[in-house]
Amino acid sequence: xxxxxxxQAAPAAPPAPPPPAPPAPSAQPLLAALGQxxxxxxxxxxxxxxxxxxxxxxxxxxxxxxxxxxxxxGSSTGWHDHGLSAGxxxxxxxxxxxxxxxxxxxxxxxxxxxxxxxxxxxxVPLPPDGPRVRRLGPAELRPFGRDHVHxxxxxxxxxxxxxxxxxxxxxxxxxxxxxxxxxxxxxTATERGGEDW
Numbered sequence: 001x002x003x004x005x006x007x008q009a010a011p012a013a014p015p016a017p018p019p020p021a022p023p024a025p026s027a028q029p030l031l032a033a034l035g036q037x038x039x040x041x042x043x044x045x046x047x048x049x050x051x052x053x054x055x056x057x058x059x060x061x062x063x064x065x066x067x068x069x070x071x072x073x074g075s076s077t078g079w080h081d082h083g084l085s086a087g088x089x090x091x092x093x094x095x096x097x098x099x100x101x102x103x104x105x106x107x108x109x110x111x112x113x114x115x116x117x118x119x120x121x122x123x124v125p126l127p128p129d130g131p132r133v134r135r136l137g138p139a140e141l142r143p144f145g146r147d148h149v150h151x152x153x154x155x156x157x158x159x160x161x162x163x164x165x166x167x168x169x170x171x172x173x174x175x176x177x178x179x180x181x182x183x184x185x186x187x188t189a190t191e192r193g194g195e196d197w
Contacts (some may be wrong), residue, residue, distance in 0.1 A: 038068055038092065042161055045070035050107065052077070054197075057163075065169035065193075069162050071154035079176035079185050081121075081149045087166040088143040089152075094160025098142060099131040100150040101185065121174040124149050124185040149176065149185060158185045169193070 020057070038057075047053045051072045059066040065085075081103065097113045103124050131151075136142055151153065170194045176185035191197065 007077070018096045030153060038161075038163070041068055042070070042093075045074065045161070046159065047072035050075055059165065059169070061167070063168045065166040069164060071160040071162070072156060072158045076153040077151055079151045079178060080173045081176075082144075082146070082166060082170060083172040083174065084146055085166040085168055086143075086145045086148075087164060087168050088132045088141060089097075089162050089164040090141045091138055092161040092163055093138055094154065094158050095138075095156050096136050096160055096162060097153050097155050098134045098136065098150050099153070100134070100144075100148060101126060101131050102177045103147045103149055121190055123187055124176060126180075126183045126185065151178075 023190065031058060041055055041057075045053045045055060047070050049072045052075045053070045055068045057066045057068055078097075101124060133140070159196050170193050172188055172190055176187040179186050
């Protein structure tokens with residue numbers, strides 16, 4: 001009688017799980033690093049109290065616009081939207097205060113584009129409790145959509161610096177005047193890139 005022996009390899013151990021992914025970077029260290037890379041440009045921008053100055057920077061994408069802004073104490077953008085562009089801004093140094101509303105169609109309550117559905121500017125109703133107020137310090141990021149209308153101010157006694165990015169690049173902005181009695185931001189002007197800035 002003959003016997004055969006067979007040897008089977010032991011089953012392979014399951015593969016080791018991959019190491020845990022490192023945490024996603026937060027905006028603060030990225031903005032701090034970016035702010036440091038912009039330090040050489042800051043000296044070129046020193047606005048007087050009540051004034052702002054800006055410098056257009058190369059954007060990471062060709063269809064984007066990127067700007068470095070310097071804010072003198074007491075300066076303000078005034079109420080405006082960004083046309084059909086969305087964007088974000090980040091405070092690099094100092095503190096800025098944003099007063100903001102979301103544009104809505106008065107008849108439906110639905111969010112409309114900042115330039116209105118037809119592309120024409122129109123008045124913006126204020127919410128019953130007034131504009132939202134947000135204070136932003138160094139390395140704080142504020143993204144916004146096309147439905148965003150705001151007034152950004154430096155309400156401090158020191159110069160502030162911020163970085164702004166728009167997509168698509170900013171072709172126009174609508175300006176507004178606050179009419180608290182009527183509860184409206186009243187459209188006053190349309191500014192165009194290449195002509196007004």
